[in-house]
Amino acid sequence: MRRRAEVPPTAGLPPRLRDLLPGAGAPLDARAAAWLGVDAALVACSGTAALVIALRALRRTSARRTVVVPAYTCPLVPLAVAHCGLEVRLCDLAPGGFDLDPAALADACRTDTLAVVPTHLGGRVADVDAALAAARRVGAFVVEDAAQALGARAGGASVGLRGDAGFFSLAVGKGLTLYEGGLLVARDAAMRRALAGEAARLPRRFGWELRRSLELLGYHALYRPRVLRYAYGMPLRRALRRGDAIAAVGDALGPHIPLHRVGAWRQGVGARAIARLPAFLDAAAERAAARRARLAALPGVRVLDDAGRGAGTWPFLMLLMPDARARDAALARLWGAGLGVSQLFIHALPDYPRLAGIVPAQAVPNARDLAARMLTVSNSPWLDEPGFARICAELEAALRP
Numbered sequence: 001m002r003r004r005a006e007v008p009p010t011a012g013l014p015p016r017l018r019d020l021l022p023g024a025g026a027p028l029d030a031r032a033a034a035w036l037g038v039d040a041a042l043v044a045c046s047g048t049a050a051l052v053i054a055l056r057a058l059r060r061t062s063a064r065r066t067v068v069v070p071a072y073t074c075p076l077v078p079l080a081v082a083h084c085g086l087e088v089r090l091c092d093l094a095p096g097g098f099d100l101d102p103a104a105l106a107d108a109c110r111t112d113t114l115a116v117v118p119t120h121l122g123g124r125v126a127d128v129d130a131a132l133a134a135a136r137r138v139g140a141f142v143v144e145d146a147a148q149a150l151g152a153r154a155g156g157a158s159v160g161l162r163g164d165a166g167f168f169s170l171a172v173g174k175g176l177t178l179y180e181g182g183l184l185v186a187r188d189a190a191m192r193r194a195l196a197g198e199a200a201r202l203p204r205r206f207g208w209e210l211r212r213s214l215e216l217l218g219y220h221a222l223y224r225p226r227v228l229r230y231a232y233g234m235p236l237r238r239a240l241r242r243g244d245a246i247a248a249v250g251d252a253l254g255p256h257i258p259l260h261r262v263g264a265w266r267q268g269v270g271a272r273a274i275a276r277l278p279a280f281l282d283a284a285a286e287r288a289a290a291r292r293a294r295l296a297a298l299p300g301v302r303v304l305d306d307a308g309r310g311a312g313t314w315p316f317l318m319l320l321m322p323d324a325r326a327r328d329a330a331l332a333r334l335w336g337a338g339l340g341v342s343q344l345f346i347h348a349l350p351d352y353p354r355l356a357g358i359v360p361a362q363a364v365p366n367a368r369d370l371a372a373r374m375l376t377v378s379n380s381p382w383l384d385e386p387g388f389a390r391i392c393a394e395l396e397a398a399l400r401p
């Protein structure tokens, strides 16, 4: 039985028509900075572009050419590193989690390391202090990947401000969206100047801005429970029927990274929407707390949390199933069901054919284990109680040997 409403895999901030009106008052960068608690923030044309800007700025200060990234993360991250003429070094994850494994991290940080990229995966607060300690031992920088964690807080401050720089994604599916966009922050004023200088080199691209503006209008038209099945559900189910998991989660992106400034109209749309984001994130956290407890009560299931480091955001819940068989059985029952159950990234980075030549073929057993055992349950407000109850029942069935 498929329901009429399609649940998106992440809790996107529902758009409002009046977001599209011109004249939003304070600009997006100022509103974002005020909310995040930093003197200034930079708007970029994607999270990937924000990372490129940060790496380019760091590259100017140093002859070091290697960037340490988690072995399980967004495939755009190693593409951004390679785009900057830098080399990717993988760091395996700690067993059963998303943080960098301490021993692997110590080994990966060497005298050629320019930066380490700890990642606040799925809104969870990562162990940035451990990354900072390992990076500082060899004189490297830390860039926090908070692409999925806009609004997450730790130690009384936004994530992204503990390392030397941090970035957030404003892409579709990551909460607040300009269709594609990003935010770049840094605690230190000199670093902020360096980042702003790098961002100022990017051109305006009328063609890209027009395309993104039309895509953002399309998003406003289609991001509705009864319409989303045409824009998201049907292409997803087509990809699943073909057996193309990478296309099903939208990991199948080309090697080209657009780099340009974001136009005033799209920034205005974001500036209006960001005013609603704090309350939306609070409601999402409340919903997640109740559902987390129910999912964690399933036999052998773990829900990844913040390990006491702070208060993350909850775009979805990351579930670790006891083994790959149970995970695959759960996905077979739920992925195409319109209930917002999905996978995050399909593979550990060495297992994407498209990244061969960029990512070293390296044994990363814990990252592979996470890729094989994890699934995500949407925390969208459109996932109602009957839908969530059905997810729990299907998971229970999948857990039976």
Ligand SMILES: *Cc1c(COP(=O)(O)O)cnc(C)c1O
Residues within 6 Å of the ligand: 046, 047, 048, 049, 073, 074, 076, 077, 119, 121, 145, 147, 148, 168, 169, 170, 171, 180, 181, 182
């Ligand atoms: C999405 C994502 C990125 C890239 O952000 P875009 O805005 O899509 O370019 C980087 N890192 C992680 C962990 C992500 O999820």
